[in-house]
Amino acid sequence: MAAQNPNGSLTTIIENKIATVEFGHPASNSFPRQLLDSLTSELNVLSANEDVSVIVLRSVGTGAFCAGASFDELLAVSNQEQGTIFFSGFANLINAMRSCSKIIVGRIHGKAVGGGVGIAAACxxxxxxxxxxxxxxxxxxxxxxxxxxxxxxRKIGKSAMSEMTLSAHEWKNTDWAHQKGLYAKVLQDQVELDIDLAHFTSKLASYNPEALIEMKKVMWEGTAHWDNLLLERAAITGKLVLADFCKNVLSQFKK
Structure with missing residues (x-):
């Protein structure tokens, strides 16, 4: 199944009980709201597909894995309702990843910023x-x-999350992310990554699908309140994005 539009691309291939979902956008694989909604919908569909045991989530190209939210759409937000609606897209996506009955394996081939880090963490x-x-x-x-x-x-701990957040201009390297638990395995390049990924997902897809479904529930115990929490957080961000400070910085970034 494939969906193409000016706001990005989304393609799904199902083979041997493994669904490979690939998203893409010309602006460093960033997410406009329409692409967020498409990916969320696709994960919900795959969650109910009995022919799928494992989902591989990846992005196109050899550059960034995901640059987070679309700057163009952030700049276009003109009131709090629009801001809340936009950021609720990320809330819905993370909740879809959390509640999906299938194990989601992330293929993080390059840099991740903002929402891209959130997507990697939700794998x-x-x-x-x-x-x-x-x-x-x-x-x-x-x-x-x-x-x-x-x-x-949930993945790296509150302390490491706070460190990343407060050092907002600082990149954390892959070793740091691996040590903190965001990444389960780090490979030298995309060739090695794909070899290991294929072996791992093939093994995973051979396991009892009912056991995988039950294991997914255990892994995400205690997060049911996220349905409301993440939408509340979207409202906070939707308000802040309207401030002159944010608008000015976004304009400079775009230039």
Whole structure:
């Protein structure tokens, strides 16, 4: 199944009980709201597909894995309702990853910023390359990683999340992300990554699918309140993005 539109691309291939979902956008694989909604919908569909046991989540190209939210859409936000609606897209996506009945394996081939870090954190298992540095730059543009914080803190701990957030201009390298638990395995390049990823997911897909479903529930115990929490966080960000500080910084970034 494939969906193409001016706001990005989304393609899914199912083979041997493994669904490979690939998203893409010309602006460093960033997410406009339409692409967020498409990916969320696709994960919900795959969650109910009995022919799928494992989902591989990846992005196109050899550059960044994901640059987070679309700057163009952030700049276009003109009232709090629009801001809340936009950031609720990330809330819905993370909740879809959390509630999906299938194990989600992330293929993080390059840098991840902001919402991209949240997506990596919401994967149940993540492969990365040595080029997969991470940054939470939200404070630097006048907002904060409020929506993705629960997912990031769950993976790397509140202390490491706070360190990343407050050093908003600083990249954390792949070794740091690996040591903190964001990445389960780090490979030298994309060739090695794909070899290990294929072996791992093939093994995983051979396991009892009912056991995988039950294991997914155990792994995400205690997060049912995220349905409301992440939407509340989206409202906070939706308000902050309207401030002159944020608008000015976003304009400079775009230039």
């Amino acid at each position: 149940d298992y993540a492969f990365a390359t040595v080029d997969s540095s991470i940054k939470l730059s939200e404070l630097a543009i006048g907002i904060g990683p409020f929506v993705i914080e629960p997912a990031v803190s």
